[in-house]
Amino acid sequence: MPVNLPLPDLATLHPIAGVRIGVTEAGIRKANRKDLTVVLIDEGASVSGVFTSNRFCAAPVQLCREHLLTQKAIRAMVINTGNANAGTGADGLSRARSTCAAVAKRLGVDADQVLPFSTGVIMETLPIDRIEAGLDAAIADAKADNWLKAAEGIMTTDTQPKAFGVHGLVGGKQVSVSGISKGAGMIRPNMATMLGFIATDANVDQSVMKQLALELAEGSFNRVTVDGDTSTNDSLVVIASNKAGNTPVTSLDSADGQALKALMLEVARKLAQAIVRDGEGATKFISVVVEGGRNAEECRKVAYAIAHSPLVKTAFYASDPNLGRILAAVGYAGIDDLDQSQIELFLDDVHVATQGGRNPAYREEDGQRVMKQSEITVRVGLGRGDATDTVWTCDFSHEYVTINADYRS
Numbered sequence: 001m002p003v004n005l006p007l008p009d010l011a012t013l014h015p016i017a018g019v020r021i022g023v024t025e026a027g028i029r030k031a032n033r034k035d036l037t038v039v040l041i042d043e044g045a046s047v048s049g050v051f052t053s054n055r056f057c058a059a060p061v062q063l064c065r066e067h068l069l070t071q072k073a074i075r076a077m078v079i080n081t082g083n084a085n086a087g088t089g090a091d092g093l094s095r096a097r098s099t100c101a102a103v104a105k106r107l108g109v110d111a112d113q114v115l116p117f118s119t120g121v122i123m124e125t126l127p128i129d130r131i132e133a134g135l136d137a138a139i140a141d142a143k144a145d146n147w148l149k150a151a152e153g154i155m156t157t158d159t160q161p162k163a164f165g166v167h168g169l170v171g172g173k174q175v176s177v178s179g180i181s182k183g184a185g186m187i188r189p190n191m192a193t194m195l196g197f198i199a200t201d202a203n204v205d206q207s208v209m210k211q212l213a214l215e216l217a218e219g220s221f222n223r224v225t226v227d228g229d230t231s232t233n234d235s236l237v238v239i240a241s242n243k244a245g246n247t248p249v250t251s252l253d254s255a256d257g258q259a260l261k262a263l264m265l266e267v268a269r270k271l272a273q274a275i276v277r278d279g280e281g282a283t284k285f286i287s288v289v290v291e292g293g294r295n296a297e298e299c300r301k302v303a304y305a306i307a308h309s310p311l312v313k314t315a316f317y318a319s320d321p322n323l324g325r326i327l328a329a330v331g332y333a334g335i336d337d338l339d340q341s342q343i344e345l346f347l348d349d350v351h352v353a354t355q356g357g358r359n360p361a362y363r364e365e366d367g368q369r370v371m372k373q374s375e376i377t378v379r380v381g382l383g384r385g386d387a388t389d390t391v392w393t394c395d396f397s398h399e400y401v402t403i404n405a406d407y408r409s
Helices: 059-069 089-107 128-140 147-153 206-218 255-277 296-308 310-317 324-331 364-371 398-405
Strands: 019-024 036-041 046-051 076-083 114-121 162-170 173-182 195-200 235-240 285-293 344-347 350-354 375-381 387-394
Touching (some): 019 128, 036 128, 046 206, 059 114, 076 147, 089 128, 114 235, 147 173, 162 255, 255 285, 255 387, 296 310, 296 387, 310 324
Parallel strands (some): 195 235
Antiparallel strands (some): 019 036, 046 235, 162 173, 173 195, 344 350, 344 375
């Protein structure tokens, strides 16, 4: 079961004018499950995205990058689950192109105005015939209020759908933001093994969309890790349908730009944290906060060292306050001139280590009390400056091994 993750609230999943979503069962890998989603985007929208840093990226990622570079208006997205179309070489690229062409033909647009996305098993041939056979039903199902259905349609090992939305004011006009994501394993920043789609009806100039997508990813999905593995298929797409009637946002540094970013970042962070809360086999949600760094980069370096450590993560699963493992991770994080005598370590309100050694007032039972909680904050002070940063992660359980051992079954 996910860690303190409520099911999506339909009341907050606002329809976005100019965006319609359709979902169907195409039998891509398993029968009787939603596995093919189309997103139809009205003319005049602004679209951008960010993608995995994995050099062995999947065919749909390569094609998305190619299509966005044409600077043509994106009019549709097609998403399949069950098959990642990764590690499939030239044939995989050809099949991704065929998918885009099939969608484009049905909508009367160009193939490079369609963005394809795939998630699932790597190194298996994409069943393009099943996808094409399911497209008519998916398109016929397209509605503005299908966000929850789409969240269900992109799941793989997720135990529940992930979807959030908000309302807010931008330039004196009420705007809506809704988003969905999927991901539970093979999660590591830049980006996680995840798909994320966030849309707003706000009016946003295309010139700032790439920056908006990057900043949203940096403040959310690039702050989560489940197991340290960076996937081949990670994608975050941001859509502004430009229907809300606000004065176009042309700078994220403006008051309107900051207001819009805050709304969209709220949704992005909820989606990113939902991935960690639903991490494969997770029983605990852990915030790793590193303070007192010379810059944010070295704070993140320490936070990731802690969050990626199997020894730390298994100790959290066992509720075992074997906290020397955290100090060891701080030490090997890669800060060559780190002064261990300045290190402070807290578990929630419990002061564990001070000046690089065990706090004389620390008691094992206090550490164990915190470790038994389902939500825990690890706070590390470096004593080097004023920078701070945060990463969200989860524990490692027996179930993580079981899920990944049986994934292809």
